[in-house]
Amino acid sequence: MKKLIFSALVMTALFSCSKDDDNNINNQDINYSKLPQEFPFSNLAKINGVDVINGGFGSGAAAHPTRKGEFYVITDRGPNTDYLNGKKFLTPNFTPTIMHFKINAEGKIEVIKYIKLKNPSGQPITGLPNPVGMGSTGEVAYDASGNILGTDNYGLDSESIVAAPDGTFWVSDEYGPHIVHYTADGVEIERISPIGVNTGTRKLPAVLAKRRANRGMEGLCITPDGKTLVGTMQSMMLVPTKALATNTTLTRIVTFDIATGKTKQYLYRQDGGASDSVCDITALGNNEFLVIERDGNFGTQGGIKKVYRINLSDATDVTGADLAAVDGMKVNGKALEQCSWDELTTAGIKPVTKKLAVDLVAKLGYEHDKFEGIVYLGNNKLAVFNDDDFGVVDDGAGNPKAKILPKTGRVDKGTMYIVDIQ
Template sequence: MKKILFSALILAAVSACKDDDTMISQDINYAKLPQEFPFSKLATIGGVDVINGGFGSGAAAHPTRKGEFYVITDRGPNTDYLNGKKFLTPNFTPTIMHFKINADGNIEVIKYIKLKNPSGQLITGLPNPVGMGSTGEIAYDASGNVLGTDTYGLDSESIVAAVDGTFWVSDEYGPHIVHYSADGVELERISPIGVNTGTRKLPAVLAKRRANRGMEGLCITPDGKTLVGTMQSTMYVPTKALATNTTLTRIVTFDIATGQTKQYLYKQDGGASDSVCDITALSSTEFLVIERDGNFGSQGGLKKVYRINISGASDVNGTDLAAVDGMKINGKALEQSTWVEITTAGLKPVTKTLAVDLVAKLGYEHDKFEGIVYLGNNKLAVFNDDDFGVVDDGSGNPKTKILPKTGKVDKGTMYVVDIQ
């Protein structure tokens, strides 16, 4: 289990996407913070310890009980290798951890919820087969042997805890939005048109996400009616070579009752190597989103949070949700078009203003800034993904993930920061 260090600042609460988090934060004893989550060792690969961590891909507050929270892992420890990934522990199951701050102010794990297929069997983080959400990635074990696929496999990245006790989880394969029971059993898998899962669908164009750059963020509006997801980077629409607008990515909304979707354009500050990660709701139209790159904070990393508003933005779903390249202007996909062309066509992206620069504000050191939770009163909880304590050594083998400024092993760390 990875350690999560909390900031010496007072932590108000953790919530997936609520605008009334001040209620949740009352009467919780945080006097003993900072503290670390308990963690164990998953494996030792080539002399490198792989920790049972990764609980930084997403977080949510319990919707009704003060001081209780959920955190989720991604697909498990992995390294780059050939045309895919080495899965260092291939049987790893993406997992939700339920914990609380108890009366003594200590972190107390309540239970672990391992994700399961509709039959109740444990899933893995292995890629989906062709036709079921495949990204084209090949899975290998730590020795370089080819592994299989998992029809219900998930590269989970964000979590929503619903009032009815169920969970909504977004992933980077399909991309899928998966609805799980309170015990982690799959209830519904919502995927793009053309992906052979479920009857309710996302627009077909979303299947052109880049491998490992799918639906990175997910939240629910405060009224509980709409899921809002962020695509991590510019999608390959119509192809990798032709997707030249590398600052354009998309936000998608899904009406839970009707299944209707909308899409909005988001203009990144950076480019193809940067990411739009987690999202958290301030209202039904206002949100906070992460923009980051892959560098450590002390090495010039970009780690910012923006306030965005979708109310004046154009819905770019188009009239044909089955169109694999989505809406076009002047015969070109949106990702092929310049922002001047997009503006001339009368399309408006979401508006955005800087809420906080974590490197400037906190001297934020981590590379994978992947979680944000609005706490109310202009306070924001932020945390990182520690990659299970390992990174690629350049040849597909793991090495310990070290923070360059401190020389310490990277651990999941939660901070609370004031935002504008």
């Protein structure tokens, strides 16, 4: 288990609710005086003398929909390093996991439980890639020694989490991309994937399958009315091909009506290029959201870690008439990723509006590299989580080394901050 460091500020639920929790606790009644503090953690493994911590929580985050002071955080597919044409999975049997925790009556961080994600038969899944036709990224999975591993039909590179009012969870990932519905115990109910991916009956637009490897659906939230899931693609997709996709600042937001399965797509204009990331998303209203933009550098080494306030109200739905079109909607015979913003504007296509809500480096001196989870707490307060990568990074040869924060010289651990936003 990794450490999570918490700041002592008022927390409210992500969703609107009609009453306080069953103990009638108001936000003002929660005792934060003993914070910040850390969760205990243990080692998951030791690879080549390097400790792989049982962490990774912070790829995505959500507040409990009705109980104030309770949160969920989720891991990704597990500790890994780059290797040849894929990844070394340092602990191949690792199961993507949700941690449920709260601030207890004494003001201490208390882990309530861990929820391992499972296939429809109730067996724990892994973070291994999906096979061809079922959401494959094209990556090859290796073990820590470089031996080729298999695939997992239900494998998930989980990146974001929604805690629904009925107790279930929705999770998005970087394979497929998939949006998977899980029971409160983590058993798969439904897997929603792009048309052409052989899983599930309800579908996302086919074009979303052209996401780049390891850059799928990085963010997911639910609107306060509980009707619509809203997902963010991490960065420019390879539409129609890698060679022809030239608008490196264009990425997409997709909405999914839970009752009807109807989808819409909107364009998002990144500040940075194809190597930067649009990560988690959290709702302010049914059309207004906060999203993360970041690069891959540590905050104390010139990294970009920003949150933008966006609105979908005046943006153009670019789904097009044919959901099965593998290149999606076209302008002047070209895929949207081939068009400049001027060309899209001339065609009458408007991206979502955006304005800066907070710059974490300027505001907090934020030192982490992977700023990946956010939860809006109300009253212009935002909870911020990082992904610590299980305390390891690639040494350049596919082997792990300790992930050291350059400012403090300590191994990176999952940290939760509270910050004021504009």
